[in-house]
Amino acid sequence: MTIVTGKAEARRRLQSGRSGVLWKMWEHRADYAYVLPAIAVMLIVIAYPIYYTIELSFFKTPPGLQLRDKIYVGFDNYTNILTSPVFWKVTWNTMIWTLASTFISFVLGFGSALALHRDFIGRGVLRAILIIPWVISAVAASYIWKWIYHSDFGVIGAVLVGLGLADRPPNFIDNVSTVLPSLIVVNIWREFPFAMIMMMAGLQTVPEQLLSAAKVDGASAWQRFWHVTFPHLSSVSTVTILLLAVANFNSFIIPWIMTGGGPSNASHIWITHIYELAFGRQLWGVASAYSVLLFLILMTLGYFYVRALSGNERKEGSA
Amino acid sequence: MSTIAGTAPRGQTRRRIRVDGWRWAGRIFLVFMLLYTALPMIWMLITSIKSGFAAMQFPPQWWPDEPTLASYQKLLDPQNSVGQDFLRFFWNSLFVSTVTTILSVIVAVPAAYAFSRFRFPGRNFLFFAVLLRNMFPAVIFLVPLFILMRMLGLVNTHGSLILTYLTFGLPLAIWLLKGFYDNIPVQLEQAARIDGATRFQAFILIVMPLSTPGIIATAIYSFIGAWNEYIYAYTFLSKNEQLTLPVGIQRFFSENTTDFPGLMAASFMMSVPVVVLFLVLQRYFVRALTEGAVKH
Numbered sequence: 272m273t274i275v276t277g278k279a280e281a282r283r284r285l286q287s288g289r290s291g292v293l294w295k296m297w298e299h300r301a302d303y304a305y306v307l308p309a310i311a312v313m314l315i316v317i318a319y320p321i322y323y324t325i326e327l328s329f330f331k332t333p334p335g336l337q338l339r340d341k342i343y344v345g346f347d348n349y350t351n352i353l354t355s356p357v358f359w360k361v362t363w364n365t366m367i368w369t370l371a372s373t374f375i376s377f378v379l380g381f382g383s384a385l386a387l388h389r390d391f392i393g394r395g396v397l398r399a400i401l402i403i404p405w406v407i408s409a410v411a412a413s414y415i416w417k418w419i420y421h422s423d424f425g426v427i428g429a430v431l432v433g434l435g436l437a438d439r440p441p442n443f444i445d446n447v448s449t450v451l452p453s454l455i456v457v458n459i460w461r462e463f464p465f466a467m468i469m470m471m472a473g474l475q476t477v478p479e480q481l482l483s484a485a486k487v488d489g490a491s492a493w494q495r496f497w498h499v500t501f502p503h504l505s506s507v508s509t510v511t512i513l514l515l516a517v518a519n520f521n522s523f524i525i526p527w528i529m530t531g532g533g534p535s536n537a538s539h540i541w542i543t544h545i546y547e548l549a550f551g552r553q554l555w556g557v558a559s560a561y562s563v564l565l566f567l568i569l570m571t572l573g574y575f576y577v578r579a580l581s582g583n584e585r586k587e588g589s590a
Numbered sequence: 591m592s593t594i595a596g597t598a599p600r601g602q603t604r605r606r607i608r609v610d611g612w613r614w615a616g617r618i619f620l621v622f623m624l625l626y627t628a629l630p631m632i633w634m635l636i637t638s639i640k641s642g643f644a645a646m647q648f649p650p651q652w653w654p655d656e657p658t659l660a661s662y663q664k665l666l667d668p669q670n671s672v673g674q675d676f677l678r679f680f681w682n683s684l685f686v687s688t689v690t691t692i693l694s695v696i697v698a699v700p701a702a703y704a705f706s707r708f709r710f711p712g713r714n715f716l717f718f719a720v721l722l723r724n725m726f727p728a729v730i731f732l733v734p735l736f737i738l739m740r741m742l743g744l745v746n747t748h749g750s751l752i753l754t755y756l757t758f759g760l761p762l763a764i765w766l767l768k769g770f771y772d773n774i775p776v777q778l779e780q781a782a783r784i785d786g787a788t789r790f791q792a793f794i795l796i797v798m799p800l801s802t803p804g805i806i807a808t809a810i811y812s813f814i815g816a817w818n819e820y821i822y823a824y825t826f827l828s829k830n831e832q833l834t835l836p837v838g839i840q841r842f843f844s845e846n847t848t849d850f851p852g853l854m855a856a857s858f859m860m861s862v863p864v865v866v867l868f869l870v871l872q873r874y875f876v877r878a879l880t881e882g883a884v885k886h
Contacts, residue, residue: 305704
């Protein structure tokens, strides 16, 4: 008896709790109408693909997208990936690519923002020019740089030969050891303006009074930067770095167009590798398993992203 | 106000006579960044006005002996096959980007408004779900989306691209617009509602006009994003007459690998619409991006 009443009690409590939320949702029913179009589109195009990718990662799929004939293989795809040497090569490339691109883009962008913070003649024009690489298509950027790096007629090679730094034009992108750094230079070219814009906006929020107070107290330019400006920008910097890291981790176009991952996987990063597995070799199951792993990594990054963002909001609320 | 604020620091800097090392470092740094940014684009322009023969020389002609607009004429001439293709790609890109932009604004405006104003259960969850979407790469969605599009009969149509771009543009669009709505005082709407307007009327008559800069910015972002998108267009479209510019150019020049002046001219023309759009509406563009992350 007591057990039954205990259960009933619990159920009642559960129901009332749930109906509390439901009641609240019902009270706000009109509000959902505003969000509904966005949610509906995203459910179809985002939720379904994620579910499907997870499902497919447990199957072996014959080529040709005849996905009805897929065979269940459990975790085989995962173990195959984690034991293959290509996986570790590509992971290493991805780490170098993401860390180097993110760090250097941020430093160059932050530096430009600082240098552009003070008013001078032509500041607007200069700022506009520096942002242009970010606006133009990555495909166009890839072709421009591919031509600059060209092994016979590339302008960088010609300059190096002209200055006597090389006997013959170096081969930048058909060389296992130079290809990744060369592509990172292109990526930074496109990415640093983003960091610059974000940090420029951040700089505008640094209170002038604090800076002049520090000056009156005899702080040097470096001290003012390090003790006033920089701490003030910590949350903007976090968000910027995270956004850059995610974007770089997800890069595809530049390596794909410029090298296609070659020579001998030296410029393959995760995304290009997954693409090749799926659409080049039609290994849908393996590619899906890769995607799920990628997903997990991104969720981890995403956790920090959300935390950084909600940290911002909290600070704002208290201010 | 602004003039006073502007002159005060300038007066201070003039008073300081001693050479400021940091300032010089900043200037040198800016020159370096300017070269890094501009030289590749300048080289693109110089190459595009060379003849095919002049481009393939070592050492290169720093300025072409015989500048020619032949590459541009070829791309823009509807009479020859290259021009026909290029103009069709251009038109396809324009169509897809414009429709995407209009739909994005229509869907994002109410959503962003709701995220900014209402406190419904699950609001935070939904908002972060929106933001999280930004984190996942196209490749994760490619295979299932391709299958989905096949089921919907949309493969090889521009509809597949518009639907995809719309979805993937939405999180950013909502985020940007929310920043603008957050800055519009609620009191304005409340005043309108006291005067007898419905919530919807207040939204249309008061909030919409005030958020025009935000809507413009969102529209530019959607347009540039759709214009430059490559991976979905590359996967979903296979018929030559439907390709958008990035894919079309790649297809074309994987067949004509040595026509670098043509490739540079095409890259330049592909960049013109977005760069012009950006330069004209720069103010909104930069403001919107930062509004979400760096609120004042």
